Amino acid sequence: MRRLTRCLASLVIAVALWLCASTNVTQAAPDAAVRWDVPQLMSALRQVKSATARFVERKHLHMMDKPLEVSGTLLYLAPDQLQKITIWPNWERLAVKQNLLTIEQDHEGNARTFSLTDHAEIGAFVESIRATLAGDLPTLTRFYAVTIEGDAADWRLLLLPKERKLQDLVKDIRIGGTGNNILMVETEEADGDRSVMSIVEEDIR
Amino acid sequence: MRKANRAALAVWVAALLACAAVIARTEISTDMSAFLPRSPSPGQQVLVDQVREGVVSRIVLLAIEGAPSDVLAALSRDMAARLRREPALVAVNNGEEAALDADRDFLWRNRYVLSPAVVPARFTVVGLRDALQRDQVMLSSGLAVLVKRALPSDPTGEMLTIIDQFAGDAPPHTRSDVWFSQDDSRALMMVQTRAAGFDIDGQQQALRLIEDAFRHARQAMPGAETAHLLETGPGVFAVRTRAAMQEDAERLSLIATILIAGVLLSAYRSLRLLMLGLLPVLCGALAGIAAVSLGFGFVHGITLGFGVTLMGESVDYAIYLFTQTAPGSQPADTLARIWPTLRLGVLTSVAGFSAMLFSTFTGFAQLGLFSITGLIVAVAVTRWLLPTLLPRGLTAIESRIFALGPLAVMRQARRLRPALLAWVLAAGTLLCFHHGGFWQEELSSLSPIPMRDQELDKKLRRDVGAPDVRYLVVATAASEQRALEASDRLSGLLRSMTEEKWLSGFDAPDRYLPSEKAQLARRAALPSEELLRAHLREALDGFGFRAELFAPFLADAAAASRAPPLVRASLPPHLSLKLGSLLFERHGDWVAMVPLRGMGEPRRVADRIAELNERGVVFVDLKGESDRLLQTYQREAALLSLVGGLVILGLLTLSLRSMSRVFLVAAPLAASVVSTMALLTFDGRKLSIFHLVGLLLIVAVGSNYCLFFERQRREGVQSERTVASLVLANLCTVIGFGVLSFSRIPVLHDIGVTVAAGALLSLFFGAILNAPRETRPSQDFGRISHNPTP
Numbered sequence: 001m002r003r004l005t006r007c008l009a010s011l012v013i014a015v016a017l018w019l020c021a022s023t024n025v026t027q028a029a030p031d032a033a034v035r036w037d038v039p040q041l042m043s044a045l046r047q048v049k050s051a052t053a054r055f056v057e058r059k060h061l062h063m064m065d066k067p068l069e070v071s072g073t074l075l076y077l078a079p080d081q082l083q084k085i086t087i088w089p090n091w092e093r094l095a096v097k098q099n100l101l102t103i104e105q106d107h108e109g110n111a112r113t114f115s116l117t118d119h120a121e122i123g124a125f126v127e128s129i130r131a132t133l134a135g136d137l138p139t140l141t142r143f144y145a146v147t148i149e150g151d152a153a154d155w156r157l158l159l160l161p162k163e164r165k166l167q168d169l170v171k172d173i174r175i176g177g178t179g180n181n182i183l184m185v186e187t188e189e190a191d192g193d194r195s196v197m198s199i200v201e202e203d204i205r
Numbered sequence: 206m207r208k209a210n211r212a213a214l215a216v217w218v219a220a221l222l223a224c225a226a227v228i229a230r231t232e233i234s235t236d237m238s239a240f241l242p243r244s245p246s247p248g249q250q251v252l253v254d255q256v257r258e259g260v261v262s263r264i265v266l267l268a269i270e271g272a273p274s275d276v277l278a279a280l281s282r283d284m285a286a287r288l289r290r291e292p293a294l295v296a297v298n299n300g301e302e303a304a305l306d307a308d309r310d311f312l313w314r315n316r317y318v319l320s321p322a323v324v325p326a327r328f329t330v331v332g333l334r335d336a337l338q339r340d341q342v343m344l345s346s347g348l349a350v351l352v353k354r355a356l357p358s359d360p361t362g363e364m365l366t367i368i369d370q371f372a373g374d375a376p377p378h379t380r381s382d383v384w385f386s387q388d389d390s391r392a393l394m395m396v397q398t399r400a401a402g403f404d405i406d407g408q409q410q411a412l413r414l415i416e417d418a419f420r421h422a423r424q425a426m427p428g429a430e431t432a433h434l435l436e437t438g439p440g441v442f443a444v445r446t447r448a449a450m451q452e453d454a455e456r457l458s459l460i461a462t463i464l465i466a467g468v469l470l471s472a473y474r475s476l477r478l479l480m481l482g483l484l485p486v487l488c489g490a491l492a493g494i495a496a497v498s499l500g501f502g503f504v505h506g507i508t509l510g511f512g513v514t515l516m517g518e519s520v521d522y523a524i525y526l527f528t529q530t531a532p533g534s535q536p537a538d539t540l541a542r543i544w545p546t547l548r549l550g551v552l553t554s555v556a557g558f559s560a561m562l563f564s565t566f567t568g569f570a571q572l573g574l575f576s577i578t579g580l581i582v583a584v585a586v587t588r589w590l591l592p593t594l595l596p597r598g599l600t601a602i603e604s605r606i607f608a609l610g611p612l613a614v615m616r617q618a619r620r621l622r623p624a625l626l627a628w629v630l631a632a633g634t635l636l637c638f639h640h641g642g643f644w645q646e647e648l649s650s651l652s653p654i655p656m657r658d659q660e661l662d663k664k665l666r667r668d669v670g671a672p673d674v675r676y677l678v679v680a681t682a683a684s685e686q687r688a689l690e691a692s693d694r695l696s697g698l699l700r701s702m703t704e705e706k707w708l709s710g711f712d713a714p715d716r717y718l719p720s721e722k723a724q725l726a727r728r729a730a731l732p733s734e735e736l737l738r739a740h741l742r743e744a745l746d747g748f749g750f751r752a753e754l755f756a757p758f759l760a761d762a763a764a765a766s767r768a769p770p771l772v773r774a775s776l777p778p779h780l781s782l783k784l785g786s787l788l789f790e791r792h793g794d795w796v797a798m799v800p801l802r803g804m805g806e807p808r809r810v811a812d813r814i815a816e817l818n819e820r821g822v823v824f825v826d827l828k829g830e831s832d833r834l835l836q837t838y839q840r841e842a843a844l845l846s847l848v849g850g851l852v853i854l855g856l857l858t859l860s861l862r863s864m865s866r867v868f869l870v871a872a873p874l875a876a877s878v879v880s881t882m883a884l885l886t887f888d889g890r891k892l893s894i895f896h897l898v899g900l901l902l903i904v905a906v907g908s909n910y911c912l913f914f915e916r917q918r919r920e921g922v923q924s925e926r927t928v929a930s931l932v933l934a935n936l937c938t939v940i941g942f943g944v945l946s947f948s949r950i951p952v953l954h955d956i957g958v959t960v961a962a963g964a965l966l967s968l969f970f971g972a973i974l975n976a977p978r979e980t981r982p983s984q985d986f987g988r989i990s991h992n993p994t995p
Contacts, residue, residue, distance in 0.1 A: 059345065061344060063357070063750060064750060105346065112369075
């Protein structure tokens with residue numbers, strides 16, 4: 001069952017990233033010629049109080065002959081509420097609020113709830129999501145080696161887990177965007193499975 | 206006469222020796238369940254058993270606080286490691302993962318036997334296609350990572366079914382792999398003792414181990430000096446209650462003895478009289494203990510504590526004798542004069558205490574028998590032995606000072622009567638408008654456990670997510686297998702009710718160990734390896750799953766159908782413990798306990814279980830049972846007090862043969878009962894059943910003073926000596942009961958405070974209502990105590 005814990009951890013990581021991706025910036029786009037660094041990105045994300053976006057996700061799983069595709073909506077409400085609602089092919093809602101992750105797969109109120117603080121590596125990870133959303137770079141770098149490449153018009157954030165427990169689940173996480181927009185989150189799991197999520201922002205405040 | 210005296214002496218010595226012999230072999234008990242009823246309903250039996258010996262009674266909750274959380278976590282780990290080496294403790298759990306991994310491994314290996322979803326239909330082509338469809342949904346969902354690793358071995362999702370059953374049993378909050386309270390201020394630990402909850406010596410030993418482990422862990426840890434340990438749980442309460450009881454019995458009797466001896470010495474000014482005066486008390490106490498020991502087979506610690514009141518009351522008889530004997534007259538003459546009144550007084554007291562004899566509380570019945578025996582022996586010693594032992598002419602010196610108060614009151618009686626009437630009316634009005642009922646409605650109010658400790662217990666229970674179970678189903682059967690089969694059936698029923706959302710979940714023994722029947726049925730539901738392979742091949746058609754992905758599933762299913770049956774010994778320690786708390790042997794029967802969680806529709810669940818109409822299956826609402834228990838106590842206490850009061854009234858009527866005389870004795874008593882009730886409740890506090898019994902004892906004890914006052918009034922003589930003797934006797938009684946009101950044990954405290962107040966009021970109300978029309982004090986006080994009479 002340690003497996004389950006690990007699974008859960010990567011699940012949360014994935015959720016967090018989707019939700020991170022759904023955040024955006026309200027500041028004016030910086031000059032494309034100016035070098036875009038991590039602190040600048042953090043400071044931009046800090047401005048977001050709420051956001052809504054659509055997503056399409058392709059999952060390349062070693063168990064399946066062909067990739068699976070899902071799509072739906074992402075919601076973020078500062079400071080600690082995040083939701084990923086899948087609409088196609090099956091309805092599902094993942095919600096993170098404070099220290100709880102809730103997963104619903106039907107409308108009858110049958111929910112699975114997990115406490116994030118009770119799983120050290122997940123807890124650490126959730127803190128790092130919040131740190132990202134809060135633009136708290138020191139906390140983020142406590143868990144990940146954070147590097148950025150490209151410029152403001154086309155940047156790619158690379159997160160490499162520092163902790164062993166996290167490394168067992170996730171190989172790396174790449175977040176790409178242009179200016180203030182997050183357009184893509186790509187997660188590569190330790191077992192080779194890969195997920196690529198494309199995001200279209202709709203409403204940012 | 207001399208011959209009779211010698212006979213009395215001989216009887217006394219023989220009786221004393223017999224008492225001593227009985228007491229030497231007496232067992233003192235402090236088990237609080239003596240204060241639970243003797244013939245409870247099945248539901249109450251569950252309650253009582255849980256309190257006495259259930260696994261719940263063996264759990265000690267620990268919290269470490271007062272240091273930074275890193276230090277607390279380290280302390281918790283060190284302490285747990287030390288405690289795990291102790292054979293007196295069955296389990297030590299502080300959240301460290303080790304135990305849970307073994308549990309999960311066990312559940313995984315035995316999933317085809319443990320999952321209630323394993324039925325033949327699940328492994329047909331149709332059943333497998335349904336499962337694969339669900340799997341595909343899962344893989345495309347956020348739960349993908351949750352199922353991905355297990356999928357090749359478990360496409361039908363048996364592990365998930367098993368885990369979902371446990372979903373409501375949220376483990377406590379964890380920090381640094383150790384259980385913590387939500388605010389991280391306390392590290393938490395749960396310890397299960399080998400000793401049962403009622404084995405107080407065993408519990409005490411376990412607590413000592415725990416405290417030692419904590420001390421050593423703290424010494425070994427730098428920066429941990431400020432940390433301290435909190436303990437709670439039934440065993441902790443039992444140990445503390447016993448200590449409090451012993452301390453109270455010793456301390457309070459010592460204080461009462463010193464106070465009463467002081468008062469008597471100041472009145473008698475003679476050590477010899479003091480010793481003689483205490484003789485009836487001593488004999489009464491010895492006889493009381495011996496009688497209880499013979500009648501019940503043991504003496505409760507609380508009964509010994511109650512002995513203090515006997516001292517205050519039985520000393521009265523000697524006081525009447527000594528103080529009312531004027532210099533120059535014979536004690537025997539005094540006795541002959543006061544005997545009818547004294548006898549009636551003793552009879553009313555005995556009638557009052559007799560009511561307690563019929564209580565369903567073993568504890569109350571003991572208090573009753575103890576007091577009755579004590580009083581009768583004390584008055585007998587006073588009547589037949591003291592005159593023999595009393596040196597000729599030895600009487601108490603003048604103690605006018607004691608009589609001053611009541612005499613003043615009696616002189617003003619005419620003016621005080623309207624005031625008394627107004628006072629009683631006011632008290633009565635106050636009672637009528639008392640807000641929200643007189644009676645305490647929580648059983649915990651009868652508990653000897655201080656409120657502070659009860660609250661700490663609640664807090665820690667919330668922290669570890671082990672709230673008190675309120676509803677459970679109990680199945681009793683002739684064998685372990687029968688009990689497990691009942692549990693199988695109940696689980697099936699409860700699962701369907703859970704789906705209907707009548708409750709959110711439950712725990713049951715068959716979850717850890719299904720009955721042999723259920724195990725056989727589940728194994729039989731798995732097709733042969735070839736058949737399953739064929740079904741799967743057909744079912745996989747059209748899905749995108751990689752070929753041969755499910756090879757581990759075919760292997761595991763084949764292994765499961767060949768595996769030996771699961772038995773109790775196969776369970777890992779932690780689950781075995783869990784099973785032990787839900788399935789156990791009691792008095793030759795096997796009991797399966799099914800605690801229910803998140804009850805939305807208790808009524809409907811109860812009805813559905815009743816419809817099962819299965820012998821030995823009971824739905825229990827523990828809160829309801831404990832409330833009913835309290836109501837039973839209250840009704841019983843009220844009934845006993847009423848009957849006791851009526852018997853006393855009957856006795857008075859029979860003896861006094863005059864309604865006006867009965868009125869003069871009973872009215873002050875009624876007034877003091879009403880006043881005491883008003884005093885006890887005027888600030889919004891509520892009455893316990895112990896207060897109620899105390900009210901009866903006011904009548905039983907207070908009647909003595911009123912009887913003497915009434916006799917005086919009838920004789921038209923106001924003797925300062927008599928009044929002084931009444932005050933002295935009353936003072937000793939008030940001291941006896943008053944000292945008891947400092948006890949931490951509710952039964953002693955409540956009775957003490959009620960009777961002390963009521964007895965004092967009875968004296969003054971008796972004086973006011975029985976004052977002679979004209980004051981004609983007799984001059985019967987003498988100065989000389991050694992004055993041989995001619």
